[in-house]
Structure formats: structure tokens, C-alpha cells
Amino acid sequence: MALPPFLVVTDRHGADRPLRETVRAAVAGGARFVWLRDRDLDCAVRRELARDLIAILAPAGGHLVVGGDVELAAETEAQGVHLPGSAGADDIRAARQSLGAAALIGFSAHSVAEIAAAAAAGADYATLSPIFPTASKPGYGPTLGLDALRAATVHRLPVFALGGIDADNARACRDAGAAGVAVMGGLMRGPDPRGAAAGFLARLI
Known part of the structure; x- marks a missing residue:
């Protein structure tokens, strides 16, 4: 599956x-790939939110991956799961076994070695962070x-740059x-999230 070049990461507290x-x-601005984080939500509320986001994405052919919850991804028929950096190779393989060959298995990496x-282990893509300084996740060590990012690409795994990404540095990534x-x-x-999405995509495609 060819992944869209723009991955929206949810944060209802910051929205x-x-x-x-x-x-x-x-x-509406062109985003087709969403990672549902918001891990502090009650299970039932997060389930309802996941289903609503899938319904929003489906008419546009978009993909939802659920952060860190394989069971929720399976229950809601999301397109996949995004595993945290604390997950290991066995967790990636277990997610694949649970969700099937067609599912997207993502992983949060913080080093080239983790990529x-x-x-x-068979992940479909990974985020690598933090690439640039970021106010959203200040505790993740040096940028x-x-x-x-260049070094990570030799491993032939699609890598998404995360951390401090803006319209000025997206193309450089x-x-x-x-x-x-x-x-x-x-x-x-x-x-203006619609305009922001369209602006990022204009720089990425």
C-alpha cells in the first residue's frame, strides 16, 4: 500500500x-492518513471516536491507525495500529498476526537503530522523532x-519525520x-486545519 505523505497526529487537548x-x-484539505493518539480517553469514548474518524476518512479513501491498542484497531476495523517506542519486535509480529497481512503496522522510533x-520485525512504516525542536514533546531528548533521517532511509522502511515539522521544513524532510x-x-x-493540510501537501507532493 502506498502511504500518503502527510500523517495527521491527533491531540484533542491542543486542538x-x-x-x-x-x-x-x-x-477536506487533502489529508488521508490519521493516527489516533489521545491515549488518556476512556476505552468506550476512544472506541466511539475511532469509529467516527473512520467514517470521516472512509469517503475519501483515507486510513486510520490507532495508537497502541491492537484490540481497539481490530474491533473498530481501523486500517491498522501505531505501536509506541516501548514496543519490541515481538509486539510488531503479534500485531501483524492479530490484524492480518493487509493491516498497517506503524512504530514510533527515536533512533536509526530502532528504525x-x-x-x-515487519512494520509497514515508522515515525522518527524528534527531527526538529518541538513544543509538543519536549521530553524526548536532543533533536x-x-x-x-537520511540514515534511516537505508533500511527500506517508509519513515515519517515527526517533531517540529512545519511548512518551512517539510520539503527538506x-x-x-x-x-x-x-x-x-x-x-x-x-x-485553519483545512488550509494547513493543503499547505503541507502542496510542499510534499
Whole structure:
């Protein structure tokens, strides 16, 4: 499956409007790939949210991956799961066995070595972060930069640059070999998620 180059990462706490409305606007702007984080939600509420986001994405042929919850991904028939950096190779393989060959299995990597391990375990894509300084996730250590992004691409796993991505540096990430960029604050906190999505895509395609 060819992955869209723009991955929307949800954060209802940082969004300027209700999350469903933000995602609907982003999809109207061309977004087709959404990672549902918001892990602090009650299970039933998160299940309902996942189903609503799938319904928003489906008419546009979009994909939803659920952060860290294989059972929820299976129950809601999401397109896949995005596993946290604490997951290991066995977790990636177990997610594949549970969700099937067609599912998207993503992984949050914070080093080139973790990208290599995810590729070997059969992940479909990974995020690599933080590429640039970011206010959304300040506790993830020093930035990796574009050199790490270039190094990660040798492992033939689609890598999405995450952390401090904005309209000014998104193209540089693609030029460094990234399959795309993953954006949370730059879309969730903006007043115009539709325009933001369209702007990112114009720089990425």
C-alpha cells in the first residue's frame, strides 16, 4: 500500500476546535492518513471516536491507525495500529498476526537503530522523532536532525519525520528521503486545519 505523505497526529487537548471537526477539516484539505493518539480517553469514548474518524476518512479513501491498542484497531476495523517506542519486535509480529497481512503496522522510533529493528520485525512504516525542536514533546531528548533521517532511509522502511515539522521544513524532510511528515501541533493548534493540510501537501507532493 502506498502511504500518503502527510500523517495527521491527533491531540484533542491542543486542538483549537473539537477533534472530529479538526480531522474533518484536515480531510477536506487533502489529508488521508490519521493516527489516533489521545491515549488518556476512556476505552468506550476512544472506541466511539475511532469509529467516527473512520467514517470521516472512509469517503475519501483515507486510513486510520490507532495508537497502541491492537484490540481497539481490530474491533473498530481501523486500517491498522501505531505501536509506541516501548514496543519490541515481538509486539510488531503479534500485531501483524492479530490484524492480518493487509493491516498497517506503524512504530514510533527515536533512533536509526530502532528504525532498523522495526523494519526487520515487519512494520509497514515508522515515525522518527524528534527531527526538529518541538513544543509538543519536549521530553524526548536532543533533536535527531535531517542527517538521521537520511540514515534511516537505508533500511527500506517508509519513515515519517515527526517533531517540529512545519511548512518551512517539510520539503527538506522529503528531500532527505522521508516518505512523508507526521504533524500534530502544526495542524491541531492552527485556526485553519483545512488550509494547513493543503499547505503541507502542496510542499510534499
